[in-house]
Amino acid sequence: xxxxxxxxxxxxxxxxxxxxxxxxxxxxxxxxxxxxxxxxxxxxxxxxxxxxxxxxxxxxxxxxxxxxxxxxxxxxxxxxxxxxxxxxxxxxxxxxxxxxxxxxxxxxxxxxxxxxxxxxxxxxxxxxxxxxxxxxxxxxxxxxxxxxxxxxxxxxxxxxxxxxxxxxxxxxxxxxxxxxxxxxxxxxxxxxxxxxxxxxxxxxxxxxxxxxxxxxxxxxxxxxxxxxxxxxxxxxxxxxxxxxxxxxxxxxxxxxxxxxxxxxxxxxxxxxxxxxxxxxxxxxxxxxxxxxxxxxxxxxxxxxxxxxxxxxxxxxxxxxxxxxxxxxxxxxxxxxxxxxxxxxxxxxxxxxxxxxxxxxxxxxxxxxxxxxxxxxxxxx
Amino acid sequence: xxxxxxxxxxxxxxxxxxxxxxxxxxxxxxxxxxxxxxxxxxxxxxxxxxxxxxxxxxxxxxxxxxxxxxxxxxxxxxxxxxxxxxxxxxxxxxxxxxxxxxxxxxxxxxxxxxxxxxxxxxxxxxxxxxxxxxxxxxxxxxxxxxxxxxxxxxxxxxxxxxxxxxxxxxxxxxxxxxxxxxxxxxxxxxxxxxxxxxxxxxxxxxxxxxxxxxxxxxxxxxxxxxxxxxxxxxxxxxxxxxxxxxxxxxxxxxxxxxxxxxxxxxxxxxxxxxxxxxxxxxxxxxxxxxxxxxxxxxxxxxxxxxxxxxxxxxxxxxxxxxxxxxxxxxxxxxxxxxxxxxxxxxxxxxxxxxxxxxxxxxxxxxxxxxxxxxxxxxxxxx
Numbered sequence: 015x016x017x018x019x020x021x022x023x024x025x026x027x028x029x030x031x032x033x034x035x036x037x038x039x040x041x042x043x044x045x046x047x048x049x050x051x052x053x054x055x056x057x058x059x060x061x062x063x064x065x066x067x068x069x070x071x072x073x074x075x076x077x078x079x080x081x082x083x084x085x086x087x088x089x090x091x092x093x094x095x096x097x098x099x100x101x102x103x104x105x106x107x108x109x110x111x112x113x114x115x116x117x118x119x120x121x122x123x124x125x126x127x128x129x130x131x132x133x134x135x136x137x138x139x140x141x142x143x144x145x146x147x148x149x150x151x152x153x154x155x156x157x158x159x160x161x162x163x164x165x166x167x168x169x170x171x172x173x174x175x176x177x178x179x180x181x182x183x184x185x186x187x188x189x190x191x192x193x194x195x196x197x198x199x200x201x202x203x204x205x206x207x208x209x210x211x212x213x214x215x216x217x218x219x220x221x222x223x224x225x226x227x228x229x230x231x232x233x234x235x236x237x238x239x240x241x242x243x244x245x246x247x248x249x250x251x252x253x254x255x256x257x258x259x260x261x262x263x264x265x266x267x268x269x270x271x272x273x274x275x276x277x278x279x280x281x282x283x284x285x286x287x288x289x290x291x292x293x294x295x296x297x298x299x300x301x302x303x304x305x306x307x308x309x310x311x312x313x314x315x316x317x318x319x320x321x322x323x324x325x326x327x328x329x330x331x332x333x334x335x336x337x338x339x340x341x342x343x344x345x346x347x348x349x350x351x352x353x354x355x356x357x358x359x360x361x362x363x364x365x366x367x368x369x370x371x372x373x374x375x376x377x378x379x380x381x382x383x384x385x386x387x388x389x390x391x392x393x394x
Numbered sequence: 395x396x397x398x399x400x401x402x403x404x405x406x407x408x409x410x411x412x413x414x415x416x417x418x419x420x421x422x423x424x425x426x427x428x429x430x431x432x433x434x435x436x437x438x439x440x441x442x443x444x445x446x447x448x449x450x451x452x453x454x455x456x457x458x459x460x461x462x463x464x465x466x467x468x469x470x471x472x473x474x475x476x477x478x479x480x481x482x483x484x485x486x487x488x489x490x491x492x493x494x495x496x497x498x499x500x501x502x503x504x505x506x507x508x509x510x511x512x513x514x515x516x517x518x519x520x521x522x523x524x525x526x527x528x529x530x531x532x533x534x535x536x537x538x539x540x541x542x543x544x545x546x547x548x549x550x551x552x553x554x555x556x557x558x559x560x561x562x563x564x565x566x567x568x569x570x571x572x573x574x575x576x577x578x579x580x581x582x583x584x585x586x587x588x589x590x591x592x593x594x595x596x597x598x599x600x601x602x603x604x605x606x607x608x609x610x611x612x613x614x615x616x617x618x619x620x621x622x623x624x625x626x627x628x629x630x631x632x633x634x635x636x637x638x639x640x641x642x643x644x645x646x647x648x649x650x651x652x653x654x655x656x657x658x659x660x661x662x663x664x665x666x667x668x669x670x671x672x673x674x675x676x677x678x679x680x681x682x683x684x685x686x687x688x689x690x691x692x693x694x695x696x697x698x699x700x701x702x703x704x705x706x707x708x709x710x711x712x713x714x715x716x717x718x719x720x721x722x723x724x725x726x727x728x729x730x731x732x733x734x735x736x737x738x739x740x741x742x743x744x745x746x747x748x749x750x751x752x753x754x755x756x757x758x759x760x761x762x763x764x765x766x767x768x769x770x771x772x773x774x775x776x
Binding site: 135137138139184187189190191194197200201203204208209220223224226227228229291292293294296297300304310312314317318319 | 517518519520521566569571572573576579582583585586590591602605606608609610611673674675676678679682686694696699700701
């Protein structure tokens with residue numbers, strides 16, 4: 015019998031550093047694809063960052079934390095460090111899936127570090143990727159279990175996305191979507207909902223073939239919404255928009271951990287959540303991107319559409335025993351508030367409208383940035 | 395026994411309506427449709443269905459009749475292009491066949507004034523507004539529905555090869571994208587696009603469509619926009635992966651190749667064989683390479699598990715279907731593909747024209763020169 019997975023948690027976030035005068039985007043704090051080192055990216059390739067921050071961001075990504083309350087403390091610490099970094103330079107910090115009006119076409123826009131090095135291969139697609147995501151790692155030591163959980167957990171990706179949407183604006187316009195970041199990200203090859211893998215062997219063969227034929231330089235060039243992470247022996251959930259508040263982010267991380275615990279437990283009882291075709295899951299993902307919590311998602315078991323809020327509540331109920339076991343009740347309970355009151359995307363739209371909306375576009379967009387900064391920098 | 399496919403052939407094309415002064419896209423579809431000529435036959439027999447609207451009012455869609463042979467298709471497509479050329483010329487407008495306009499911006503484009511398009515925009519918001527892209531769809535007649543599904547599963551492998559032969563959208567909103575088919579990137583922002591998954595049978599496919607209808611994802615099968623699909627109304631397999639070819643004879647050649655590939659799949663099946671079915675995420679690697687590098691790149695031969703020059707892989711595909719080309723009598727039309735392999739696609743020619751006119755340093759003029767070039771090439775031979 016294989017030992018139960020440790021379910022240790024890690025988290026990665028990407029931050030926006032904002033110019034207080036213009037409210038435009040100046041830097042991105044992210045990790046680079048090649049060596050996974052956190053960097054501060056400006057348009058001039060500025061990668062200076064104090065060593066302390068570098069190390070702590072690396073540490074926090076590695077799944078080594080058992081309890082979400084520890085994760086929360088560590089995440090607050092990390093955000094405080096980034097805040098301090100911004101402060102020192104007279105800049106501000108924001109956390110959201112997109113910047114409301116920064117244009118990737120402006121020559122002084124930073125390039126996204128994560129996709130650095132593939133610029134030449136991805137051209138305009140990579141340039142457009144001024145997007146910010148959160149990744150949650152859950153350690154699953156046995157690769158057979160990891161692949162199994164990945165196949166099944168695909169079903170819940172849209173539900174999880176609805177809880178995190180924060181990118182309704184893009185290049186100064188209301189896109190009409192809740193997560194435009196998700197659309198932009200899917201312009202990358204090897205993105206979106208992964209295909210089904212029958213075994214770790216099949217997955218290994220897939221990766222080896224892609225390496226051998228120079229489709230990828232390393233496994234890091236696979237950017238699915240959920241993927242096995244080879245170095246961390248974890249399953250990495252990447253479907254989320256960045257969230258302004260720590261409580262939102264930690265709540266989602268806690269649900270992901272409980273979800274994995276549930277699926278592993280089912281497996282040990284010879285039961286599996288059903289595996290649905292990717293094309294069906296993608297219908298729900300589209301709805302999540304477009305309507306977030308306000309829409310309907312499809313319950314493919316019942317074959318009917320239900321309010322996204324109902325289905326997300328149902329998911330929380332299903333994982334509730336594991337939330338209990340993992341001692342994450344306080345963190346997860348916060349999500350019921352999100353379900354009731356909406357996500358950052360909803361709040362951003364509200365601020366935009368309150369400040370005159372399209373009729374007063376530039377000012378309204380700046381007000382949205384201010385609201386994001388205020389929500390994010392509360393961690394200070 | 396399964397009935398042999400008829401392999402009838404037809405092409406639908408979506409054209410750009412161009413203002414010759416500004417070279418911008420011109421919203422004019424309503425006027426086209428209201429005109430007597432546009433609504434019905436332009437010249438006797440040459441335009442059966444008349445012009446159709448698309449999402450944006452600067453797009454005009456036309457389809458050939460169902461043709462029994464490639465020779466017949468060629469006549470029909472040239473007549474169709476002549477007809478739309480004439481219709482536009484009568485109003486002082488021009489027609490271009492390319493999958494993106496070199497510089498007209500999607501913002502501020504008029505949406506065709508029909509309820510179904512208002513609904514598309516409401517459902518898809520900014521994604522729909524950005525769909526200022528122009529496609530070519532090739533229909534091949536397959537009457538047995540299980541064979542249509544079988545063929546769809548295996549033929550997915552050849553879709554990147556087909557795309558590489560047709561690329562015509564290197565520019566977007568006045569910018570050189572570095573891609574040969576930027577249309578392919580834009581289009582995949584819509585749901586239900588890209589490579590389809592495999593289905594074990596027609597019944598399974600039908601069940602899938604019913605499921606989407608039952609759960610309110612789609613009103614009917616017409617809202618499935620994969621790179622290849624069994625058509626929801628006609629007994630055809632519809633190939634939607636190509637960019638629209640600027641030269642009509644290239645469109646005919648690609649349609650002829652698709653016909654031969656389907657014939658080949660049928661012949662394999664008769665001999666208890668099949669082209670292998672590969673994972674969608676593997677085929678997607680080749681599609682990415684095709685849309686980025688077109689014929690100039692390398693794609694993966696998944697049988698050999700190695701990278702091979704795309705030109706060579708296309709030549710191999712032509713050899714594989716060589717007998718079918720003879721059976722179908724389409725050799726003359728297909729020869730054009732060898733010229734594409736040597737001289738490149740519309741995307742390559744557009745880039746050449748752009749650079750000849752000064753490229754980025756002389757952007758606006760160079761982009762207008764690209765439009766003029768497209769208009770000229772679209773009318774070639776009609």
